[in-house]
Amino acid sequence: MNEMYFKSILIADIKEKTARFQKFKKGFNVITSQENHVGKSSMLKSLYYAMGAEIDYDNIWDKNTKVYIVNICINEKNYTIARFQKGYALFEENNLILLTKSASYELPKKYEELFSFAVYLPNKETKKIELAPPVFTFLPYYIDQDKGWSGLYDSFSNLNQYKKNDRIKSLYYHLNIYNRETIELMAKRDRIKEKKEELKEKEEKIRITLQALLEETQNLLPADNLDELERNLQIPKENISILVLELGNLRNKIQTLETTMAQHEHQLEIIQEYKKIKINTEIENKQMILHTCPKCGYMFDEEIYDIVRSNYNVHNETYMCQQIQLIINSISSELEKYKEKYVKSMAELEKQEKIYDESQDSYEVYIRQRGLKDSVNHFNEQLGDNVYQQKQCEKQVKEIDKKLRKLPNKKEIEEKYIEEVRLDIIKLDAWNAAYDGKIKLLNPIKAQGTLENKIILAQVAGLFQTMDALNSSTIRFPFVVDSPRAKEASHTSSKEILKLIFEMNMLPQVILATMDYNDFEEDMKCSAKVTVLTEKKKLLNNKTYETHKKYIEEIFALLKDI
Structure with a gap:
């Protein structure tokens, strides 16, 4: 012993x-x-x-x-x-x-x-x-x-x-x-685990930075030299002109549809009011009956109602109201589609305006674009290396655990x-x-x-x-x-x-x-x-x-x- x-x-x-x-x-x-x-x-x-x-x-x-x-x-x-x-x-x-x-x-x-x-x-x-x-x-x-x-x-x-x-x-x-080898292995394992945690924290920071850079580069056209940048900048300039014309047409169409829908809504209210206040059913006597517009207070008689009714070529008030409502619904649906197109075109215009800014010097835009591109590449390399190191840490920990199990x-x-x-x-x-x-x-x-x-x-x-x-x-x-x-x-x-x-x-x-x-x-x-x-x-x-x-x-x- x-x-x-x-x-x-x-x-x-x-x-x-x-x-x-x-x-x-x-x-x-x-x-x-x-x-x-x-x-x-x-x-x-x-x-x-x-x-x-x-x-x-x-x-x-x-x-x-x-x-x-x-x-x-x-x-x-x-x-x-x-x-x-x-x-x-x-x-x-x-x-x-x-x-x-x-x-x-x-x-x-x-x-x-x-x-x-x-x-x-x-x-x-x-x-x-x-x-x-x-x-x-x-x-x-x-x-x-x-x-x-x-x-x-x-x-x-x-x-x-x-x-x-x-x-x-x-x-x-x-x-x-x-023994000495055992404790060194355990200490090594602890150090590797700490390193992996540090790498994980660093990975999160790299990903946040990359996301911010990628969002910034979305507003920049890629170019390898100034001439290519000038050519690329013509594209947003032309797009802006097309978008401005398209927005004008969309705005005119929206205004026309809004006016037409307002007219139909007004005439629908007249017919609905007429149905409510119609008192004298003896139309053969052609007694003058006055009616009041519910919106503007305008006094109108049977002759005005007849004109409204003739516009829709329908004599039954209930059926006439249904038809006018269908027309209003159709116009409203069409109006919503044009408004959505207008909003999308405005967003695209804003994007193209960010890309093409006549106040910016082309060389500055090029330098910024190249710098962002290099930064993105740099952080992508860092991210790849970081993930690889984490996998290596996991592999080393498994190998040490295998030895310690003996x-x-x-x-x-x-x-x-x-x-x-x-x-x-x-x-x-x-x-x-x-x-x-x-x-x-x-x-x-x-x-x-x-x-x-x-x-x-x-x-x-x-x-x-x-x-x-x-x-x-x-x-x-x-x-x-x-x-x-x-x-x-x-x-x-x-x-x-x-x-x-x-x-x-x-x-x-x-x-x-x-x-x-x-x-x-x-x-x-x-x-x-x-x-x-x-x-x-x-x-x-x-x-x-x-x-x-x-x-x-x-x-x-x-x-x-x-």
């Missing part, structure tokens, strides 16, 4: 001339005490801090005055990593193989070589895939007393250079779902993780029906109060158990866990928590800090190297510094001059 574990740590305060040297064994290690403030947390914080992960210490601990030196074993090979402030020295056995102040690239690059493992994430600002700093390599392997029990995978600091959703996806690396099945891995976490929560006597359907690898469940520690621990354990069940080939690191019982008043609950931690034998090493471990030691099935701290605020001492003084000062001299 690909693995790494801590063999020892040496912490030395250069200013106070004090130090602490602590050995660890492969497997289970416990740092315990009966009192607080003896340095358990500071020792555990220093392990991954020495390796380049940023961690917040309490105010009493000045990390900038201290040299941190850890001895580690990677697949049976021994290495030493020393840190002072932002400087790092990495030794293979006793040979210096790296001296750097670059924890963002050179150090993780060397770790990638040694661990055969690295995490690559998209930068929040540039969107480019980059090698993530060491903190993301160790992210699930440390639970801090101060921050780790209030949020899953929140124990380290300085994580905000990446988006939260991207940060937690680093877990996929530990499960062997992602990855380990995320669904199966997620199901295994859910199963393991569920069992762990039940073991810790913290199960609640509300958790059904809520357990997700990338969206941790939360709890409050005394259950919070249990729920966080169950999810971390579930991750390691899933890695083990799937035989993940990625490297396993030490699990460093500080004060998992801090919120547990119950002796039984405390024992359940410790038992679950001691079941993590799939890991090369567990380093646990907890109070009063002697109260639970007999219940633990696995043996552990137990270190008991007794003196408050005296984790570092002068005697240890003197013992390792030469080595400490050699390392300090090397690091301070980087």
Whole structure:
């Protein structure tokens, strides 16, 4: 199994001339005490801090005055990593193989070589895939007393250079779902999709511009030179003359039809009025009967009515009204047709007048026409290229999706993780029906109060158990866990928590800090190297510094001059 574990740590305060040297064994290690403030947390914080992960210490601990030196074993090979402030020295056995102040690239690059493992994430600002700093390599392997029990995978600091959703996806690396090639493919796919959206927006703008240009060119005759333009301009000039003559004829015809229709309407009203006011039916007596025109008030007698009636050669008033109405309808229909022709001719005249404008210089018209033509051609080319690029983007996305489908099945891995976490929560006597359907690898469940520690621990354990069940080939690191019982008043609950931690034998090493471990030691099935701290605020001492003084000062001299 690909693995790494801590063999020892040496912490030395250069200013106070004090130090602490602590050995660890492969497997289970416990740092315990009966009192607080003896340095358990500071020792555990220093392990991954020495390796380049940023961690917040309490105010009493000045990390900038201290040299941190850890001895580690990677697949049976021994290495030493020393840190002072932002400087790092990495030794293979006793040979210096790296001296750097670059924890963002050179150090993780060397770790990638040694661990055969690295995490690559998209930068929040540039969107480019980059090698993530060491903190993301160790992210699930440390639970801090101060921050780790209030949020899953929140124990380290300085994580905000990446988006939260991207940060937690680093877990996929530990499960062997992602590697550098995978994340680069996904980032490439996202960039291609963004490019396609930009192309789509640009396409819309090009089409709007083209439509406006095409509308403008409708009023311009095409010409390849000035002579051709002059000849083409004669066409609208002649058309204008024809249209003006045609409009005059149409206007005269409309006026004639309107006059004729008015006459028929007038005579129809006379007959209709006569029918209403005819009183005396004894026409033989030829008694003079006066009638009044309903429109103009003119008085007319029977003789006038007879004249109107004789015009239509009909004696029956009702039938006469029907015939006159038919004539009026026919004239009205014909009049509408001529009016439509008149409107169309006027529109055509306006169009031809726009084409032919004697006030415009022919050369200016030619230049404008050529410019618009060139612009239309240019934007058509842009549109064609834009559509082609969009199709290429779609093709590239499909190819990437095809490659990504060959990855380990995320669904199966997620199901295994859910199963393991569920069992762990039940073991810790913290199960609640509300958790059904809520357990997700990338969206941790939360709890409050005394259950919070249990729920966080169950999810971390579930991750390691899933890695083990799937035989993940990625490297396993030490699990460093500080004060998992801090919120547990119950002796039984405390024992359940410790038992679950001691079941993590799939890991090369567990380093646990907890109070009063002697109260639970007999219940633990696995043996552990137990270190008991007794003196408050005296984790570092002068005697240890003197013992390792030469080595400490050699390392300090090397690091301070980087």
